Amino acid sequence: MYPGADSVSPSSSASGQKPLTVLIAADTYPPHINGAAQFCLRLATGMTGRGHQVHVMACRAGSGPMFTEQRPEATVHRLRSRAVPTHEYFRISLPWEIKKDIAALFDVINPDVVHVQSHYMIGEHVVYEAARRGIRIVATNHFMPENLNPFLPFPQWFKNIVGRVSWRDMGKVMSRADVVTTPTPLAAKAMHEHAFLRKVLPLSNGIEVGNYELNEGETAPRNPYPTIAFVGRLAEEKHIDVLIDALAKTPVELNLHLVVVGGGEVKAALKAQAARLGLAERVEFTGLISDAELRGIYLKADLFVMPGTAELQSLVTLEAMSASTPVVLANAMALPHLVDDGVNGYLFTPNDSDDLAEKILRIMTAEEAERLAMGAASHDMVARHGLAKTLDTFESIYRGGSYEDHAV
Incomplete structure:
Protein backbone atom coordinates (compact mmCIF):
# COMPACT_ATOMS: atom_id res chain seq x y z
CA MET A 1 0.00 0.00 0.00
CA GLU A 208 -0.54 5.62 7.33
CA VAL A 209 -2.95 6.06 10.22
CA GLY A 210 -5.81 7.17 7.99
CA ASN A 211 -5.67 4.01 5.88
CA TYR A 212 -7.20 1.91 8.65
CA GLU A 213 -9.80 4.32 10.00
CA LEU A 214 -13.44 4.32 8.98
CA ASN A 215 -14.14 7.00 6.42
CA GLU A 216 -16.91 9.51 7.02
CA GLY A 217 -20.23 7.74 6.66
CA GLU A 218 -18.57 4.32 6.36
CA THR A 219 -19.58 1.37 8.53
CA ALA A 220 -17.83 -1.95 9.08
CA PRO A 221 -20.30 -4.56 10.36
CA ARG A 222 -18.74 -7.02 12.77
CA ASN A 223 -18.44 -10.70 11.95
CA PRO A 224 -21.34 -12.92 13.10
CA TYR A 225 -19.01 -14.29 15.79
CA PRO A 226 -16.45 -12.55 18.06
CA THR A 227 -13.15 -12.40 16.17
CA ILE A 228 -9.50 -12.28 17.18
CA ALA A 229 -6.99 -11.28 14.50
CA PHE A 230 -3.30 -12.00 13.98
CA VAL A 231 -1.37 -10.53 11.06
CA GLY A 232 2.25 -11.33 10.23
CA ARG A 233 4.70 -13.84 8.88
CA LEU A 234 3.89 -17.37 10.02
CA ALA A 235 7.26 -18.00 11.60
CA GLU A 236 8.56 -19.67 14.73
CA GLU A 237 9.37 -16.45 16.59
CA LYS A 238 5.77 -15.21 16.19
CA HIS A 239 4.54 -18.01 18.52
CA ILE A 240 1.15 -18.29 16.83
CA ASP A 241 0.95 -21.80 18.30
CA VAL A 242 0.63 -20.17 21.74
CA LEU A 243 -2.32 -18.12 20.46
CA ILE A 244 -4.04 -21.23 19.08
CA ASP A 245 -3.47 -23.03 22.39
CA ALA A 246 -4.97 -20.03 24.22
CA LEU A 247 -8.03 -20.07 21.96
CA ALA A 248 -8.56 -23.74 22.84
CA LYS A 249 -8.64 -22.74 26.52
CA THR A 250 -11.52 -20.29 26.11
CA PRO A 251 -15.11 -21.43 26.81
CA VAL A 252 -16.68 -23.10 23.79
CA GLU A 253 -19.94 -21.24 24.32
CA LEU A 254 -18.20 -17.92 23.57
CA ASN A 255 -17.55 -19.21 20.03
CA LEU A 256 -14.39 -17.11 19.66
CA HIS A 257 -12.88 -17.26 16.16
CA LEU A 258 -9.31 -16.52 15.09
CA VAL A 259 -8.28 -15.18 11.69
CA VAL A 260 -4.59 -15.65 10.86
CA VAL A 261 -3.35 -13.44 8.04
CA GLY A 262 -0.03 -14.18 6.33
CA GLY A 263 2.13 -16.92 4.94
CA GLY A 264 5.21 -18.64 6.23
CA GLU A 265 7.13 -21.77 6.98
CA VAL A 266 5.03 -22.94 9.97
CA LYS A 267 1.61 -22.62 8.32
CA ALA A 268 1.14 -26.37 7.82
CA ALA A 269 2.07 -27.10 11.44
CA LEU A 270 -0.35 -24.43 12.69
CA LYS A 271 -3.23 -25.81 10.61
CA ALA A 272 -2.49 -29.28 11.94
CA GLN A 273 -2.46 -27.93 15.50
CA ALA A 274 -5.84 -26.22 15.04
CA ALA A 275 -7.33 -29.43 13.65
CA ARG A 276 -5.88 -31.51 16.48
CA LEU A 277 -7.45 -29.17 19.05
CA GLY A 278 -10.84 -29.27 17.36
CA LEU A 279 -10.55 -25.68 16.17
CA ALA A 280 -10.50 -26.20 12.41
CA GLU A 281 -13.87 -24.45 12.04
CA ARG A 282 -12.86 -21.55 14.28
CA VAL A 283 -9.37 -20.75 12.94
CA GLU A 284 -9.16 -19.28 9.44
CA PHE A 285 -5.85 -19.05 7.58
CA THR A 286 -6.25 -16.44 4.86
CA GLY A 287 -2.77 -16.63 3.36
CA LEU A 288 -1.50 -13.44 1.72
CA ILE A 289 -4.27 -10.94 1.01
CA SER A 290 -4.67 -7.53 -0.59
CA ASP A 291 -4.37 -4.25 1.31
CA ALA A 292 -8.13 -3.70 0.96
CA GLU A 293 -8.85 -7.15 2.41
CA LEU A 294 -6.40 -6.53 5.26
CA ARG A 295 -8.12 -3.24 6.08
CA GLY A 296 -11.39 -5.15 6.32
CA ILE A 297 -9.84 -7.68 8.71
CA TYR A 298 -8.66 -4.90 11.03
CA LEU A 299 -11.97 -3.05 10.98
CA LYS A 300 -14.06 -6.16 11.69
CA ALA A 301 -11.83 -7.67 14.40
CA ASP A 302 -12.87 -7.37 18.02
CA LEU A 303 -9.32 -7.93 19.29
CA PHE A 304 -5.80 -8.04 17.86
CA VAL A 305 -3.18 -10.35 19.39
CA MET A 306 0.57 -10.32 18.78
CA PRO A 307 2.33 -13.20 20.59
CA GLY A 308 5.72 -12.63 18.91
CA THR A 309 8.81 -12.22 21.08
CA ALA A 310 11.19 -10.58 18.58
CA GLU A 311 9.25 -7.47 17.53
CA LEU A 312 11.31 -4.30 17.09
CA GLN A 313 8.14 -2.28 16.58
CA SER A 314 5.32 -4.34 15.00
CA LEU A 315 3.77 -2.24 12.28
CA VAL A 316 0.82 -4.63 12.04
CA THR A 317 -0.02 -3.94 15.69
CA LEU A 318 0.07 -0.20 14.98
CA GLU A 319 -2.20 -0.73 11.97
CA ALA A 320 -4.69 -2.68 14.08
CA MET A 321 -4.59 0.02 16.74
CA SER A 322 -5.27 2.71 14.14
CA ALA A 323 -8.45 0.77 13.30
CA SER A 324 -9.54 1.32 16.93
CA THR A 325 -8.93 -2.27 18.01
CA PRO A 326 -8.00 -3.38 21.55
CA VAL A 327 -4.79 -5.41 21.73
CA VAL A 328 -3.22 -8.21 23.76
CA LEU A 329 0.54 -8.32 23.23
CA ALA A 330 3.44 -10.39 24.50
CA ASN A 331 5.44 -8.61 27.19
CA ALA A 332 8.61 -8.81 25.10
CA MET A 333 10.94 -6.61 23.06
CA ALA A 334 9.19 -3.41 21.86
CA LEU A 335 5.58 -4.52 22.34
CA PRO A 336 5.18 -3.10 25.88
CA HIS A 337 5.55 0.40 24.37
CA LEU A 338 2.21 -0.17 22.59
CA VAL A 339 0.12 -1.09 25.62
CA ASP A 340 -1.24 1.01 28.46
CA ASP A 341 -2.27 -1.98 30.55
CA GLY A 342 -6.01 -2.01 31.11
CA VAL A 343 -6.53 1.10 28.97
CA ASN A 344 -6.10 -0.08 25.37
CA GLY A 345 -5.42 -3.73 26.13
CA TYR A 346 -3.13 -6.02 28.11
CA LEU A 347 0.32 -7.56 28.09
CA PHE A 348 0.70 -11.29 28.69
CA THR A 349 3.62 -13.43 29.77
CA PRO A 350 5.44 -14.62 26.62
CA ASN A 351 4.75 -18.25 25.65
CA ASP A 352 2.18 -18.60 28.45
CA SER A 353 -1.08 -19.69 26.79
CA ASP A 354 -2.93 -19.71 30.13
CA ASP A 355 -2.11 -16.05 30.74
CA LEU A 356 -2.92 -15.18 27.13
CA ALA A 357 -6.30 -16.95 27.35
CA GLU A 358 -7.11 -15.06 30.56
CA LYS A 359 -6.23 -11.68 28.98
CA ILE A 360 -8.26 -12.50 25.85
CA LEU A 361 -11.26 -13.34 28.03
CA ARG A 362 -10.96 -10.07 29.97
CA ILE A 363 -11.55 -8.14 26.77
CA MET A 364 -13.92 -10.47 24.95
CA THR A 365 -16.27 -10.78 27.95
CA ALA A 366 -16.17 -7.07 28.83
CA GLU A 367 -19.12 -4.79 28.20
CA GLU A 368 -19.24 -3.39 24.67
CA ALA A 369 -18.72 0.16 25.93
CA GLU A 370 -15.48 -0.92 27.66
CA ARG A 371 -14.18 -2.62 24.52
CA LEU A 372 -15.02 0.43 22.41
CA ALA A 373 -13.20 2.66 24.90
CA MET A 374 -10.13 0.41 24.68
CA GLY A 375 -10.23 0.59 20.90
CA ALA A 376 -10.48 4.37 21.01
CA ALA A 377 -7.47 4.48 23.34
CA SER A 378 -5.51 2.35 20.85
CA HIS A 379 -6.37 4.81 18.09
CA ASP A 380 -5.25 7.78 20.19
CA MET A 381 -1.91 6.13 21.01
CA VAL A 382 -1.06 5.65 17.32
CA ALA A 383 -1.13 9.38 16.52
CA ARG A 384 2.57 9.82 17.32
CA HIS A 385 3.47 7.11 14.79
Missing part, protein backbone atom coordinates in the same frame (compact mmCIF):
# COMPACT_ATOMS: atom_id res chain seq x y z
CA TYR A 2 1.39 3.39 -0.95
CA PRO A 3 1.30 6.36 1.43
CA GLY A 4 -1.87 8.38 1.45
CA ALA A 5 -2.87 11.79 2.66
CA ASP A 6 -1.16 11.76 6.04
CA SER A 7 2.33 11.51 4.47
CA VAL A 8 1.85 14.44 2.12
CA SER A 9 4.32 17.26 2.63
CA PRO A 10 5.40 20.17 0.45
CA SER A 11 7.77 18.99 -2.27
CA SER A 12 11.40 20.02 -2.15
CA SER A 13 10.98 22.31 -5.13
CA ALA A 14 7.91 23.97 -3.58
CA SER A 15 9.80 24.63 -0.34
CA GLY A 16 12.75 26.13 -2.24
CA GLN A 17 15.15 23.32 -1.40
CA LYS A 18 17.04 21.31 -3.98
CA PRO A 19 15.67 17.78 -4.47
CA LEU A 20 18.06 15.06 -3.33
CA THR A 21 19.20 11.85 -4.93
CA VAL A 22 18.55 9.23 -2.26
CA LEU A 23 19.90 5.67 -2.36
CA ILE A 24 18.15 3.17 -0.08
CA ALA A 25 19.98 -0.10 0.52
CA ALA A 26 17.61 -2.87 1.60
CA ASP A 27 18.50 -6.50 2.30
CA THR A 28 14.76 -7.22 2.35
CA TYR A 29 12.33 -5.49 -0.01
CA PRO A 30 9.06 -6.36 -1.78
CA PRO A 31 8.07 -8.90 -2.93
CA HIS A 32 9.36 -9.91 0.52
CA ILE A 33 6.57 -9.52 3.08
CA ASN A 34 7.79 -8.32 6.47
CA GLY A 35 7.87 -5.09 8.45
CA ALA A 36 11.31 -3.98 7.27
CA ALA A 37 10.45 -4.54 3.60
CA GLN A 38 7.18 -2.63 3.96
CA PHE A 39 8.96 0.26 5.68
CA CYS A 40 11.47 0.52 2.84
CA LEU A 41 8.62 0.61 0.33
CA ARG A 42 6.85 3.36 2.26
CA LEU A 43 10.08 5.31 2.69
CA ALA A 44 10.86 5.15 -1.03
CA THR A 45 7.30 6.07 -1.97
CA GLY A 46 7.19 8.94 0.50
CA MET A 47 10.49 10.43 -0.61
CA THR A 48 9.54 10.15 -4.28
CA GLY A 49 6.27 11.90 -3.44
CA ARG A 50 8.29 14.75 -1.93
CA GLY A 51 10.16 15.32 -5.18
CA HIS A 52 13.38 13.43 -4.49
CA GLN A 53 15.06 11.08 -6.95
CA VAL A 54 14.97 7.70 -5.19
CA HIS A 55 16.96 4.58 -5.99
CA VAL A 56 16.79 1.27 -4.12
CA MET A 57 19.40 -1.48 -4.06
CA ALA A 58 17.89 -4.83 -3.11
CA CYS A 59 18.40 -8.49 -3.88
CA ARG A 60 16.59 -10.00 -6.84
CA ALA A 61 13.90 -12.59 -6.17
CA GLY A 62 15.51 -15.28 -8.32
CA SER A 63 18.81 -16.27 -9.85
CA GLY A 64 20.60 -14.24 -12.50
CA PRO A 65 22.69 -11.08 -12.90
CA MET A 66 21.92 -7.61 -11.59
CA PHE A 67 19.15 -5.72 -13.36
CA THR A 68 17.27 -2.44 -12.96
CA GLU A 69 13.49 -1.99 -12.92
CA GLN A 70 11.32 1.11 -12.83
CA ARG A 71 8.69 0.90 -10.11
CA PRO A 72 6.15 3.54 -9.00
CA GLU A 73 8.10 4.25 -5.82
CA ALA A 74 11.69 4.25 -7.12
CA THR A 75 14.26 2.98 -9.55
CA VAL A 76 15.07 -0.43 -8.09
CA HIS A 77 18.39 -2.14 -8.77
CA ARG A 78 18.12 -5.88 -8.14
CA LEU A 79 21.46 -7.41 -7.16
CA ARG A 80 22.53 -10.98 -7.74
CA SER A 81 21.38 -13.22 -4.87
CA ARG A 82 21.29 -16.78 -3.56
CA ALA A 83 18.51 -18.76 -1.92
CA VAL A 84 18.59 -19.49 1.80
CA PRO A 85 17.76 -23.20 2.36
CA THR A 86 16.06 -22.59 5.72
CA HIS A 87 13.70 -19.82 4.56
CA GLU A 88 10.88 -19.97 2.04
CA TYR A 89 11.70 -16.73 0.21
CA PHE A 90 14.61 -14.85 1.81
CA ARG A 91 17.74 -14.49 -0.30
CA ILE A 92 21.21 -13.18 0.42
CA SER A 93 23.66 -11.30 -1.79
CA LEU A 94 27.21 -12.57 -1.41
CA PRO A 95 29.88 -9.83 -1.12
CA TRP A 96 32.12 -11.09 -3.91
CA GLU A 97 29.14 -11.17 -6.29
CA ILE A 98 27.81 -7.67 -5.62
CA LYS A 99 30.77 -5.38 -4.76
CA LYS A 100 31.57 -4.48 -8.37
CA ASP A 101 27.92 -3.91 -9.24
CA ILE A 102 27.47 -1.67 -6.19
CA ALA A 103 30.49 0.44 -7.16
CA ALA A 104 29.27 0.71 -10.77
CA LEU A 105 25.79 1.76 -9.61
CA PHE A 106 27.28 4.48 -7.40
CA ASP A 107 28.99 5.90 -10.49
CA VAL A 108 25.63 6.08 -12.28
CA ILE A 109 23.40 7.18 -9.39
CA ASN A 110 25.81 9.63 -7.74
CA PRO A 111 23.68 9.84 -4.57
CA ASP A 112 23.60 12.79 -2.18
CA VAL A 113 22.81 10.43 0.71
CA VAL A 114 22.56 6.71 1.28
CA HIS A 115 20.16 5.13 3.74
CA VAL A 116 20.98 1.53 4.66
CA GLN A 117 18.42 -0.64 6.42
CA SER A 118 20.72 -3.21 8.03
CA HIS A 119 24.39 -4.03 8.55
CA TYR A 120 24.17 -7.26 6.58
CA MET A 121 25.31 -8.00 3.03
CA ILE A 122 23.97 -5.19 0.84
CA GLY A 123 23.82 -2.61 3.62
CA GLU A 124 27.39 -3.31 4.71
CA HIS A 125 28.94 -2.86 1.29
CA VAL A 126 26.86 0.20 0.44
CA VAL A 127 28.15 1.77 3.67
CA TYR A 128 31.75 0.98 2.75
CA GLU A 129 31.33 2.38 -0.77
CA ALA A 130 29.62 5.55 0.47
CA ALA A 131 32.29 6.10 3.13
CA ARG A 132 35.02 5.68 0.51
CA ARG A 133 33.37 8.37 -1.62
CA GLY A 134 32.58 10.76 1.23
CA ILE A 135 28.79 10.47 0.81
CA ARG A 136 26.46 11.12 3.75
CA ILE A 137 25.30 7.89 5.41
CA VAL A 138 22.13 7.20 7.40
CA ALA A 139 21.69 3.75 8.94
CA THR A 140 18.48 2.25 10.29
CA ASN A 141 18.43 -1.06 12.12
CA HIS A 142 15.29 -3.20 11.86
CA PHE A 143 16.78 -6.45 13.14
CA MET A 144 17.97 -8.11 16.29
CA PRO A 145 20.46 -10.97 15.84
CA GLU A 146 17.92 -13.20 17.62
CA ASN A 147 15.66 -12.82 14.58
CA LEU A 148 18.03 -15.15 12.73
CA ASN A 149 17.83 -18.00 15.25
CA PRO A 150 14.89 -19.88 13.69
CA PHE A 151 16.79 -20.10 10.40
CA LEU A 152 20.11 -21.31 11.82
CA PRO A 153 20.18 -25.14 11.99
CA PHE A 154 22.72 -25.13 14.83
CA PRO A 155 22.70 -25.76 18.60
CA GLN A 156 21.91 -22.79 20.85
CA TRP A 157 25.52 -22.33 22.00
CA PHE A 158 26.55 -21.77 18.39
CA LYS A 159 23.63 -19.40 17.78
CA ASN A 160 24.83 -17.38 20.79
CA ILE A 161 28.22 -17.01 19.14
CA VAL A 162 26.59 -15.94 15.88
CA GLY A 163 24.57 -13.36 17.82
CA ARG A 164 27.63 -11.85 19.48
CA VAL A 165 29.46 -11.66 16.15
CA SER A 166 26.42 -10.04 14.55
CA TRP A 167 26.22 -7.38 17.26
CA ARG A 168 29.93 -6.68 16.83
CA ASP A 169 29.54 -6.35 13.07
CA MET A 170 26.55 -4.03 13.53
CA GLY A 171 28.69 -1.70 15.60
CA LYS A 172 31.56 -1.87 13.13
CA VAL A 173 29.39 -1.05 10.10
CA MET A 174 26.90 1.42 11.56
CA SER A 175 29.54 3.40 13.43
CA ARG A 176 30.51 4.76 10.00
CA ALA A 177 27.08 6.38 9.58
CA ASP A 178 26.46 10.07 10.21
CA VAL A 179 23.17 9.23 11.95
CA VAL A 180 21.90 5.86 13.23
CA THR A 181 18.20 5.21 13.90
CA THR A 182 16.02 2.32 15.03
CA PRO A 183 12.24 2.14 15.52
CA THR A 184 11.98 2.09 19.34
CA PRO A 185 13.82 3.23 22.49
CA LEU A 186 14.17 -0.42 23.55
CA ALA A 187 15.98 -1.27 20.32
CA ALA A 188 18.21 1.78 20.73
CA LYS A 189 19.09 0.63 24.25
CA ALA A 190 20.01 -2.84 22.96
CA MET A 191 22.24 -1.29 20.30
CA HIS A 192 23.96 0.81 22.98
CA GLU A 193 24.59 -2.23 25.15
CA HIS A 194 25.54 -4.86 22.57
CA ALA A 195 26.82 -3.01 19.50
CA PHE A 196 28.37 -0.14 21.51
CA LEU A 197 26.68 2.48 19.34
CA ARG A 198 26.40 5.52 21.59
CA LYS A 199 24.05 7.73 19.61
CA VAL A 200 21.05 5.83 18.27
CA LEU A 201 17.93 7.86 17.50
CA PRO A 202 14.61 6.09 18.25
CA LEU A 203 12.40 6.93 15.27
CA SER A 204 9.14 5.13 14.54
CA ASN A 205 8.85 3.45 11.16
CA GLY A 206 5.55 5.25 10.84
CA ILE A 207 2.25 4.09 9.40
CA GLY A 386 2.21 8.94 11.69
CA LEU A 387 4.33 8.35 8.60
CA ALA A 388 4.49 12.07 7.69
CA LYS A 389 6.40 12.83 10.91
CA THR A 390 8.84 9.99 10.20
CA LEU A 391 9.44 11.20 6.66
CA ASP A 392 9.92 14.78 7.87
CA THR A 393 12.64 13.62 10.26
CA PHE A 394 14.46 11.49 7.72
CA GLU A 395 14.32 14.30 5.16
CA SER A 396 15.90 16.63 7.71
CA ILE A 397 18.60 14.07 8.49
CA TYR A 398 19.30 13.56 4.78
CA ARG A 399 19.97 17.29 4.50
CA GLY A 400 22.47 17.31 7.35
CA GLY A 401 20.38 17.09 10.50
CA SER A 402 22.18 15.45 13.41
CA TYR A 403 21.29 13.09 16.22
CA GLU A 404 21.23 16.06 18.58
CA ASP A 405 18.76 17.93 16.33
CA HIS A 406 16.14 15.22 16.78
CA ALA A 407 16.92 13.48 20.08
CA VAL A 408 14.27 14.05 22.75
